[in-house]
Every structure is written in structure tokens, then in C-alpha cells.
Amino acid sequence: MLKTNQYFDGKVASIAFQGEKLPATVGVITPGKFTFDTKQKEVMTVVSGVLKVDLPQNDSSITVKAFESFTIEANQTFDVEADADVAYLCTYE
Amino acid sequence: MLKTNQYFDGKVASIAFQGEKLPATVGVITPGKFTFDTKQKEVMTVVSGVLKVDLPQNDSSITVKAFESFTIEANQTFDVEADADVAYLCTYE
Numbered sequence: 001m002l003k004t005n006q007y008f009d010g011k012v013a014s015i016a017f018q019g020e021k022l023p024a025t026v027g028v029i030t031p032g033k034f035t036f037d038t039k040q041k042e043v044m045t046v047v048s049g050v051l052k053v054d055l056p057q058n059d060s061s062i063t064v065k066a067f068e069s070f071t072i073e074a075n076q077t078f079d080v081e082a083d084a085d086v087a088y089l090c091t092y093e
Numbered sequence: 094m095l096k097t098n099q100y101f102d103g104k105v106a107s108i109a110f111q112g113e114k115l116p117a118t119v120g121v122i123t124p125g126k127f128t129f130d131t132k133q134k135e136v137m138t139v140v141s142g143v144l145k146v147d148l149p150q151n152d153s154s155i156t157v158k159a160f161e162s163f164t165i166e167a168n169q170t171f172d173v174e175a176d177a178d179v180a181y182l183c184t185y186e
Contacts, residue, residue, distance in 0.1 A: 001103030002121055010094030015106045017121040017178040019141050026119045026140065026180045028095055028110040047119065047140050047182050048112050067160065085110040087119045087182060089140050 008034055014090075022091040029088065033081040038072050041093040045069040049086035054079040101127055107183075115184040122181065126174040131165050134186040138162040142179035147172040 003016045012034060014027030029051065046064045054061045056076050064070055072078050080086075096109045105127060107120030122144065139157045147154045149169050157163055165171050173179075 002099065002106040002123060004097040004099075004106055004108070006095065006097075013095040013097055013108045015097070015108065015119075015121045015180075017123070017141075017180060019180075020177070024141060024178075024180065026108075026121060028108045028119060030095065030110070045140075047138075048110075048117060084113070085117075087108075087110060087112075087117065089180060 008032070019091050022093060024089065024091045026087065026089050029080060029082045029086045031082050031084055033079060035077060035079050038074055038076050038078070039092075041074050042072045043069055043091045043093075044072065045089045047087045047089055049082065049084055051086045051088070052081040054081075101125075112184050115186060117182060117184045119180065119182050122173060122175045122179045124175050124177055126172060128170060128172050131167055131169045131171070132185075134167050135165045136162055136184045136186075137165070138182045140180045140182055142175065142177055144179045144181070145174040147174075 006013050011030045014025040016025050046066050051064045052061045099106050104123045107118040109118050139159050144157045145154045148171050
């Protein structure tokens with residue numbers, strides 16, 4: 001049975017699954033600003049919508065559109081901001 | 094709060110959201126063969142994995158890989174088959 005998770009009072013939700021090579025999730029981020037922590041290295045791909053991302057190694061935020069990806073190293077904190085619903089795919093190394 | 098749904102005893106799960114232009118879901122299909130019905134025209138995009146799809150207008154099944162899409166008209170029945178977990182994005186017209 002697939003496992004779904006809700007975060008931030010249901011403003012972010014995800015479904016965990018086994019990707020082709022790595023454990024993965026697909027999820028949705030609703031409008032707002034959210035702070036995530038990584039336990040492992042993650043590659044996040046936006047599959048619908050536009051996400052503003054503040055990465056620890058960047059001075060300014062980046063804008064990530066559908067089918068674009070970014071990488072976050074393990075044990076980092078990063079902020080994302082959505083003006084409208086954003087769907088994403090995330091793989092965990 | 095985001096709405097998650099489970100189908101086929103939790104072998105398929107989805108999260109509903111508002112896409113940029115259309116209502117949408119992201120979801121996961123676990124290994125097996127499943128029959129879906131459409132109420133509206135749907136465009137389904139595989140975002141992880143490989144899905145075999147039997148569409149009503151096709152004599153043989155098609156193989157849909159990550160970032161490839163297919164369209165199903167409203168009020169149709171179609172079969173999908175996954176050998177491993179498949180993540181998808183679906184928009185509803």
C-alpha cells in the first residue's frame with residue numbers, strides 16, 4: 001500500500017515510491033513559503049508550476065519551472081515559495 | 094488542505110491540485126494491471142518509470158516512458174500495466 005504524507009497542515013503532500021534507481025516521492029506544494037530539511041542528497045524536479053527556491057549555496061533565489069531540476073546536498077535547509085500549486089518529483093540518494 | 098486518494102486497495106494513489114491551466118493530479122501506480130475510466134478528457138504524463146497503456150483506439154498497447162504523454166478522451170475505459178512503480182501527472186479538460 002502506498003504511503004502518503006501531509007506536511008505543514010496539509011499544505012504540502014507527497015506519495016513515497018521506488019523510483020527506477022532511487023527512492024522517490026511525488027508531491028504537491030500549495031501557495032506559500034516552506035522550509036525543508038534534507039537527510040540525504042535530493043534531486044527535485046518540478047513537474048507542474050513554478051517554484052522559487054533559496055538554496056544554501058546561492059545568494060539569491062532561483063526560479064525552477066516544469067521539467068527543470070535542482071540538487072540539495074544532505075543535511076541542508078532550504079526554502080521554497082509557490083505562488084500557485086506546484087507538483088514535484090524528488091529522488092533521494 | 095490537499096486531498097489524497099487511494100485506489101485499488103492502495104496500489105494507486107494520487108494528490109489533486111490546481112495545475113497552471115487545468116485541474117490536475119500527481120500519483121503513483123504500483124506493479125500490476127489496472128483499468129481506469131475517464132469522466133473528462135485526460136492527458137497523462139509519466140514522470141518516473143515506464144507504463145504500458147492499452148488505449149481504446151489502439152489495437153496494441155503503447156509503452157510510455159518518463160516525460161512522455163498520452164491522451165484519453167472523456168467516458169473511455171483504458172488499461173495500464175506497470176512492472177515497477179510509475180509516477181504520473183494527469184490533467185483534466
